[in-house]
Amino acid sequence: MKIRRYLTLQGIWKGALTTEAAIMLAASVLIGIAGGYAAIGFRYLIKYAAFFFMLPFSGTISSSEFSSLPWWGILALPVTGGLLLGPIIRYVSWEVRGSGIPEVIESCATTGGVIRKRVAFVKAIAAAISLGSGFSVGREGPIVQIGASIASTIAQFLRASVKQLRTLVACGAAAGIAATFNTPFAGALFAVEVVVGDFGSAKIGPIVISSVVGTVVSHHYLGNFPALAHINFSMVSNFELIIYLLLGLLSGAAGAFFIRILQKSGELFSKIPVNEIFHPAIGGLLVGITVLTTPYTFGVGYDEINSALGAGGVITLGGAAFIFSAKLFATAVSIGSGASGGVFAPSLFLGAMTGYITGVLAGMFWPSSVAQPGAYALIAMGAFVSATTRAPITATLMIFEMTSHPSVILPLMAACIPATIFSAYLKRESIYHVKLLLKGVKLERHLERNILKNITVSEVYQPNRAPRLKRGSSLAEVIDEFLRTGASWGYILDDTGEKAIASIAGEDLRYSIVNRTWLDDVVLAIDLARPIKGTLNPSDDLSIAVQLIGSGKVPSLPVTDENEKYMGDLIMADIIESYNNNIIYMDLPSSTVDAISITERLGEIDLGDNHALVEIQVPPHAVGKTLLELDIRKKLGIQVVLVSRILADETGRKVRARRVPAVTDILKEGDFLLVAGERDKIRNVTKL
Numbered sequence: 105m106k107i108r109r110y111l112t113l114q115g116i117w118k119g120a121l122t123t124e125a126a127i128m129l130a131a132s133v134l135i136g137i138a139g140g141y142a143a144i145g146f147r148y149l150i151k152y153a154a155f156f157f158m159l160p161f162s163g164t165i166s167s168s169e170f171s172s173l174p175w176w177g178i179l180a181l182p183v184t185g186g187l188l189l190g191p192i193i194r195y196v197s198w199e200v201r202g203s204g205i206p207e208v209i210e211s212c213a214t215t216g217g218v219i220r221k222r223v224a225f226v227k228a229i230a231a232a233i234s235l236g237s238g239f240s241v242g243r244e245g246p247i248v249q250i251g252a253s254i255a256s257t258i259a260q261f262l263r264a265s266v267k268q269l270r271t272l273v274a275c276g277a278a279a280g281i282a283a284t285f286n287t288p289f290a291g292a293l294f295a296v297e298v299v300v301g302d303f304g305s306a307k308i309g310p311i312v313i314s315s316v317v318g319t320v321v322s323h324h325y326l327g328n329f330p331a332l333a334h335i336n337f338s339m340v341s342n343f344e345l346i347i348y349l350l351l352g353l354l355s356g357a358a359g360a361f362f363i364r365i366l367q368k369s370g371e372l373f374s375k376i377p378v379n380e381i382f383h384p385a386i387g388g389l390l391v392g393i394t395v396l397t398t399p400y401t402f403g404v405g406y407d408e409i410n411s412a413l414g415a416g417g418v419i420t421l422g423g424a425a426f427i428f429s430a431k432l433f434a435t436a437v438s439i440g441s442g443a444s445g446g447v448f449a450p451s452l453f454l455g456a457m458t459g460y461i462t463g464v465l466a467g468m469f470w471p472s473s474v475a476q477p478g479a480y481a482l483i484a485m486g487a488f489v490s491a492t493t494r495a496p497i498t499a500t501l502m503i504f505e506m507t508s509h510p511s512v513i514l515p516l517m518a519a520c521i522p523a524t525i526f527s528a529y530l531k532r533e534s535i536y537h538v539k540l541l542l543k544g545v546k547l548e549r550h551l552e553r554n555i556l557k558n559i560t561v562s563e564v565y566q567p568n569r570a571p572r573l574k575r576g577s578s579l580a581e582v583i584d585e586f587l588r589t590g591a592s593w594g595y596i597l598d599d600t601g602e603k604a605i606a607s608i609a610g611e612d613l614r615y616s617i618v619n620r621t622w623l624d625d626v627v628l629a630i631d632l633a634r635p636i637k638g639t640l641n642p643s644d645d646l647s648i649a650v651q652l653i654g655s656g657k658v659p660s661l662p663v664t665d666e667n668e669k670y671m672g673d674l675i676m677a678d679i680i681e682s683y684n685n686n687i688i689y690m691d692l693p694s695s696t697v698d699a700i701s702i703t704e705r706l707g708e709i710d711l712g713d714n715h716a717l718v719e720i721q722v723p724p725h726a727v728g729k730t731l732l733e734l735d736i737r738k739k740l741g742i743q744v745v746l747v748s749r750i751l752a753d754e755t756g757r758k759v760r761a762r763r764v765p766a767v768t769d770i771l772k773e774g775d776f777l778l779v780a781g782e783r784d785k786i787r788n789v790t791k792l
């Protein structure tokens with residue numbers, strides 16, 4: 105237990121690490137090393153999985169050798185992989201389905217970065233099965249989730265606050281993708297731009313450190329080499345910038361179409377009248393059939409990307425178009441069926457084919473004014489990734505780091521920016537957020553909106569607070585009901601007593617109360633009624649409730665079921681209280697520190713239900729006694745949380761020293777006690 109306190113990020117380590125910045129630095133280095141080794145281990149795990157699947161055929165696995173297998177072997181490999189994947193997803197860890205990046209984004213936005221410890225191991229196994237058996241997925245998404253899961257486990261062990269935890273999870277994601285692509289700075293920006301989603305929500309320093317450290321680990325074992333074939337990029341003329349701009353628009357349209365296809369594929373598989381445990385096997389069968397038509401749709405597809413870049417062969421125009429269509433279909437059924445793998449590499453593949461086709465066509469019309477098709481394939485890779493992820497900075501920097509050619513920056517910007525804008529115009533959600541949308545999770549850039557989206561009205565509304573009135577209730581009955589409940593808003597129900605047909609505001613009763621002598625027998629409830637400005641369903645989230653209450657400019661809204669039966673009401677105070685409680689739950693260590701600081705400034709904090717956190721000075725008659733002698737908890741029923749004392753530091757400046765009290769601690773004059781309990785009992789502290 106002492107070790108865990110010593111490692112707490114909220115405190116100060118009594119060693120070389122004496123500041124939060126130093127602690128975060130050490131944690132980011134540790135996570136960078138772990139992420140780098142995870143990327144190396146995952147790469148070897150994929151090779152072993154491929155070797156396992158090819159054992160019956162005595163060969164290694166690649167798209168060229170895959171095509172030499174008998175037709176039944178081509179079908180059997182992905183189907184077998186799917187049969188293995190189904191039980192893992194269904195019974196071990198549902199988070200490993202698909203890319204994994206949406207789950208990391210969701211955890212950062214709604215749970216403060218908390219990821220289950222098993223995810224890293226199970227994701228590695230599931231993704232290795234998917235890639236080894238031939239599903240059309242990438243290895244980048246899984247390594248992001250693996251790195252983020254490892255980082256989350258480390259951060260939870262260190263008892264990091266929510267802000268620190270989210271930053272460290274981004275560190276793990278950055279280290280994983282940087283080690284995989286050999287792109288340290290693009291890895292860091294990917295974590296900030298995609299995973300965290302907000303440059304202001306995470307400290308970028310630790311993320312960059314983890315990304316660089318992960319890359320160093322990768323260099324040590326795999327060498328410093330580009331992830332893709334080296335290409336000597338150059339622009340033949342400035343006229344090409346116009347073509348690159350058009351290429352960006354084309355990539356944006358293709359990227360938006362790709363996102364829609366993935367979304368539709370997931371919806372279709374969810375409607376198949378077969379147990380979901382067999383969905384990956386069905387997807388594997390469809391992938392195998394696609395590979396029978398062209399082996400280029402098998403696996404990650406880096407060999408085909410290198411061919412499009414001009415290394416390893418030439419692809420015809422018709423061949424590139426056919427490969428694009430087949431790869432699009434194979435990736436859609438792979439991801440839609442639940443195969444564990446990323447969409448980053450398929451996006452690079454589809455972008456390369458889009459650019460290659462554009463380059464070939466441009467060469468037909470302007471043979472002396474344009475570069476080789478490989479140059480357009482390279483730029484379109486960045487544009488397509490930008491269109492699908494909505495991360496143009498990451499895409500630009502990643503392609504730049506892959507090529508080390510400064511000349512790619514200008515054409516990349518000319519293509520990536522319009523690709524992002526046009527794709528967002530055609531399809532609002534990115535390729536990662538669309539999966540969350542299928543789950544009913546719609547995230548915003550701001551943490552507070554995500555918290556509200558994670559709470560439903562059914563968890564917050566009050567069923568018996570507002571007065572339930574009848575049309576013909578007299579003024580006296582209305583006033584009595586408002587006084588009995590203490591509510592400021594009531595509802596008139598129909599003759600069945602089930603549907604709310606109108607509302608009454610407490611402020612409308614002022615005139616009636618003053619003149620009730622003349623109005624008691626004249627005014628009825630329906631005479632005071634206002635129209636109801638919208639209703640809430642128990643399944644609505646609180647972000648919807650905030651918008652409806654705000655747009656209606658009313659303090660309360662009725663909650664009704666699917667049959668419009670009145671169930672209760674919701675007011676803004678309920679929403680605020682629930683939001684605050686969730687913030688405290690997500691960041692309990694930071695909230696506790698803040699509560700202590702506020703108590704020391706204000707003297708007390710209201711904890712609700714007549715309980716409070718109060719700071720009191722030790723009474724004179726308690727000076728020189730121990731807490732054991734005073735026995736405060738038994739005598740008064742209150743708990744001493746902290747003891748603080750004003751001391752002078754090395755510079756003579758007065759500082760407050762806090763400590764968790766032991767029963768043998770002797771209280772001194774000038775000491776302060778931070779106590780928690782019922783207000784009435786705290787007032788009796790003078791009786792110590």
